[in-house]
Amino acid sequence: MLAGAVELDTVGFGVFVKAVGRKDDGLTEVLRLVDVVGRQGSRINRSVVAAMVIDGMCREGRIEGAWRALEELRLRGWKPDFVAYRIVAEEFRVAGRVEEEGSILKQKRKLGVAPRKAEYRECVLELVSNRLVTEAKEMAEAVVLGDFPIDDDVLNVLVGSVSDIDVDGAAMFCKFMMGKGRFPSTEVLVNLCENLCRSNKGDEMWEIFRVLLGKGYCKNARDYHLVVSFLGKAGKVREAYDVLKEVKRKRLEPDISSYNALMEALCRNDLLRPAKKLWDEMFTSGCCPNLHTYNILITKFTEMGESQEVQQLFDHMFQKGVAPDCATYTSFITMLCQENKYEQALEIFKKSLTQDAEVASSVLSMFILALCNQGNFKAALSVMCSVPSHVENLNSHVILLKNLIDVGEVEMAVEHLGWIRSNCSSNFQNIMNELMASLSTSASLQNVTKLIQCLHSQRLVDDADPWMKLM
Template sequence: MQLHIKHSTTELANRISKALITSSNHQKSIPPLKWTPLLEQTLHGLAFRNSLSPQLVSRVIDPFLINHHSLALGFFNWAAQQPGFTHTSISYQSILKSLSVSRQFNTVDKLMKEIKMQKIVLSASAYRSVIASHLSGQKALSAFSVFSDVRWMICEIGVDICNALLAGLSSYGHLGNARQVFDEMLLRGVRVTTLGFGVFIWRFCGNSELGDVLMFIDDVKRQVSQRVNGSVVALLVVHGLCFAGRVDEAVSVLDVLRKKDCKPDFMAYRAVAEALRETGNVAEVEKVLKMKRKLGVSPRGSDYRDFIFQLISERLVCEARDIGEVIVSGNFPIEDDVLNALIGSVSAEDPSSALRFFKYLVEKDRLPTLLTFTNLSRNLCRHGKHAELVEVSKTLSGKAYFVDIERYNIMVSFFCKAGKVKEAYEVLQEMKKKGWGPDIVSYNSVMEACCRENMVRPAKRLWDEMFANGCEADLRTYNILISKFVEIGQVKEANGLFCHMLEKRVEPNATTYVFLLKGLCQENEVVTGLEVFKKSFEQDAEMARTLLGKFILYLCKKGHFIAASSLVRDYNSTIGNSESNMILLKCLADAGEVPLAIEHIKMIGKMSPPMMHELRTGFLSSLSSPSKPQPILEIIQVIETLQLNHAPSE
């Protein structure tokens, strides 16, 4: 019986979610998968009120709406408004999971306050999900706030999340909060890891007594279950002290750390020696280097590899960068995948450091992966480092990196995004010489860049060159040029391209028609515009339906009211609807063309009497903020009169 109930709940949940998704995708003028009050009618139509329960709400949201947070939250709120319904922990957990996945932090915070006020206790997995979401969104204090309310559940929340929270708070300088998490972990026996304790002790060294630092290390070492890498901790301690200018303490702590089973490796000794070198203390530098040769151990690449990947996965990019720079500056072993990860992640925040990692990689006669090259190029563009982008590509070109059309196209694409059109065109010529295209992707990138930079003549020459090289234009090519020609008023050329694409059997899309119809109306080419619209209708009636409203607006903006009215009338029986008629009538009312509006309304009354009610409702709602209320009142009066005339006699 229980299995049957569960099966029925799942089936009903599936039906509800499908109905919401389908209805939301068919809402006009509203983005798909977005909740609106109209969806309440969909829910009422399913007639499942007697089956509504927190379990059903939970099942609808998770798994069916888990990635559609707007629908999930709308359904959750709708359920709360139903008579006799109250959310419980199970429904709260599902909505929090959906909102956490989509990082809707403000809504999550609001719901967490509700849960706290109602004294509802969630599962550890729910708190874990919320804390992880806040940390991924770099909201460490919000994550700590959630943790503080349920710190008694710390063992269930788990080792990974607690250490991630400890590291995140420490990274952002919230050391007081981090200390609370650390103390709670020790008290409850939650194992600390190299990630959590390492970042905490690293940042704690900056302005804390050395005795406290060593005390914390002792506390961790006493943990039976601890898995902290002593050599990594030693490096982080001396690095933190040196960064804070406490170089003498860094020298003295080396031997202390070794005795505490945190044996400094060559990297730790070198970090201290370099800090001393900057102070000009040559004698102390030699002393530390002798200690390194006598007592130091060779760093284990796998230890730092794992640590760096953990830092990157927790979005602690600055810490990953600093460790990477210690390794690279000392020419210590580092694997290619670690360098690639550092280049890609660090370039998002610190492109200069990323370029140093890139140069180190290339100097070792190794090359970045295609993903790394793409990420580095994208971030250099984003930070405006355009000259550096060109330099990176030149360096790689000299290393025979570009061995296929895919790699060349990535280089061309980012040159174009950076506005380096000349350099992008030179790459096209290089591609031809080496027999790697160019293909239509290459040409489109450069064509678009030319148009963006108002280089129309070079774009036209590129068009000719493309066909001369046997490369046929695609839809994107035509749209790039048609939109640019319309923008600069060369509508005749735009229409010529439209005819050309039809001859070449390249099917236009809505974007093509929107650009061209707008341009033709701007140049008062109404007849041609009507012919183009007719082609869109013949090609795809549903697409023409979406274009109709825009075409009406373009015509009315240039004063072609009669043509707009005729357009709506001609297509009223096929793709016309209340929305297109409403657009026309509002344009006529705003322009004071009331007689023409009345004539159009009478035509609708004869052709589509049921539409009169929708138009009346639309105009009544528009009365709240009309610039010219009198024409609208006249139109409403005419509609009401026609409705009375068409009403059945009793």
């Protein structure tokens, strides 16, 4: 590029020479490059490039070299500004070398130039737009940690982009922003909190929320819900509950989503007594539970084997006009099957039949699977033979047949296939095709062979049938 007289820009050249300067004895090459570029009269922002070079050297621990670079770059007209001097001075301070720190600060006051906010803004935004997020973070750290001015939109971009690679760095930018009395955008805050949750940094999240709450960030119930939901995800249950109480003190109506977020956190941490207390508080405050609320509790109580609690919640749903979904039915029925309460499980399944055919079809598959897992094949066959014709049941038949064959109940499987051909002839071939596909990976080839022989002897398949190829 230099040989071809291609004009360089600040970001491209700055990132390159910063990388060169980080190498052992890289300063010599950096000075050679800046001399060549300087003679070309390029429109590169020299102060920003100088700061990038100095920052890179300091990050490698070569602080004496960085101090020398300050002087060499200044003599060559690259005008290190206060940001560059501050970077080196801070590294000497951290190293406990107070005398050198003082000397650099004197040079800063005498020789340095004031940084221009617009120049660093342009540099940081261009780095982010070119997906050089690490470089943008390092550049912005030099500005922010030196308490130099930086615009809100730049900080928002930094918090949002940096949180994906360095959540601690993003939190630092967010705190700097809040320290100036400004707030991150909702979108940026959500992204930061999601990354804090993934990194198990609930304490750091609460620290940020505590500042936001103290500065009046939350203006309505929706803002409070964001705080409660993320505190719940992070396992900060007590803090989330305190925020919910603040919502009530301000006479705002808590959103059901806030209650659900806290309820989910309580159940996830096995805090069932507080969960029941929160359930009572919901009704006291006039907030009615929705389907998600019921499913949170039903799922948890089924895990605990509390069938009586689940039944009460299930009945309560119907009393309040809340229709269960597939997850509700599946959780309850699976638990009842595990407890060998077949008749009760069948009654729950019948409720899904009266509610919605599509829901009943999904529930049926899980019901049959749960019965098969318990080895209750007779009950599973009985259920399949009683399913109304308007309920899609192909997958459920395949699940039952596959399980029968896997455990060696081949005769029972063949008998059921005969029933299907007699009673569901239009669906018979589709079921056979799906069953063949599932048996191609069966662990018991002997059972598959026996099945095909039985099917052939009963003329459920003929010599030209694809099934015979499995032989």
